[in-house]
Amino acid sequence: MKQPSNIVVVGASAAGLTAAEALRHHGYTGALTIVGAEPRPPYDRPPLSKQILRGTWHSDRVTLRRPDALTDLGADWRLGVAATSLDTDARKLTLADGTALPYHGLVIATGVVPRKLPAGHELGGVHLLRTLDDALALRDGLLTATSVAVVGAGFLGTEVAAAARERGPDVTLIDPLPAPLIRPFGDHVARLCAGLHAQHGVRVRSGTAVSALTSRDGRVTGLNLDDGDHVTADLVLVAIGSTPAVDWLTGSGLNLDDGIRCDQTCRAAPGVVAAGDLASWPHPWLGRMRVEHRMNATEQGTAAARTLLGAAIPYAPVSYFWTDQYDVKIQAYGRPSGDAELHIITDDPATHQFAALYSTDGHVTGAVTWNLSRQARALRHHVAERTPWRHALRACRS
């Protein structure tokens, strides 16, 4: 296959940057243009809800690469200008400033945007968290907040609840599901998470949704819950998930069913690949998925770049993700989902050490640890090799 001679990468965050670097690493020497909606050079998002909110890192530390590394890529950087439309037949991209960019190869990595409540986001004190500017505004808000409500108990919501609590204010964590983080980790681990937050003084309000925000003089004063309660809050973070940033691709000819629908090699159309939070693809043995985790941005960015250069390798990662909450580091491989059978290897409430394997199909499909980083790595091979469940149980007991 002839390699493309003019590649455009849309999205200048972890997936887009990694794709650009992988193109160069795998020998691509042609023209390279990188388009990013934000004016900043590429930066990392996991620290936004951790070190940046806690105030332990200066905002400069989240940059993904030193300036010389960005220069060495030999790319034409178009930062601060969003892509607004794509014509896959004409192989042409249009940017917000009216520029038309023709391409032979295109990497789409525009990520996701936070979901919003139906109303109330115009009020002072109501925050979302996706960008560095969002994080800095939230950090500043936390300095003076006396009562914080976090709407949504997923990764972002629980991390912000923990970071906020460490800064002093009252914190209430609200989610319609039965326990925090129940979707990624299942019932047992979710109940441990609820206990961890309660132990640190967070009011965990599970099983109830927000019906409306209350306000006075344009500032939020709290929220009404659908069980009839009112929660007082002068700062509200809405962290109710995100949706793929694909509005600009309407009419492009791409299949936009849950993000950008790709094949096994991350290819979305001839000459077009997608990577990161917005790319849906059929994992060879786990089925179709879309993964909003940091590690996937790197791995899929690399895989998509190789596809564009003519490789035909199915993308089959062993998913890895982590979250930091208080003094607990939770690490996971695979899909430790709620419908799985659970085998607990370690469970020590005093040290918050925990380790478990998950199985959904007679094989190991996931692993989760708390404060046991080395053991997480040791359990990874069971997920990677899909160890038969009974073999894994025997190995854990011996």
Place this chain on the structure above:
Amino acid sequence: MKVTVDQDACTGSGQCVLSAPEVFDQRDSDGIVVLLNDGPDPRLHEKVREAARICPALAITLTRP
């Protein structure tokens, strides 16, 4: 090749140990990276570059000595 690691940035993912166990290890207590060899043999360079590339915390820096 000179390898440096930032233990403050490290998240203890252990991906570097999976890529290059000859060069990286993790502390028992918290999984933070431990550098076993800051000047690895040239035959390990590609594995070390891979470790630096995939580190989700960008905690590995490679420079020319």
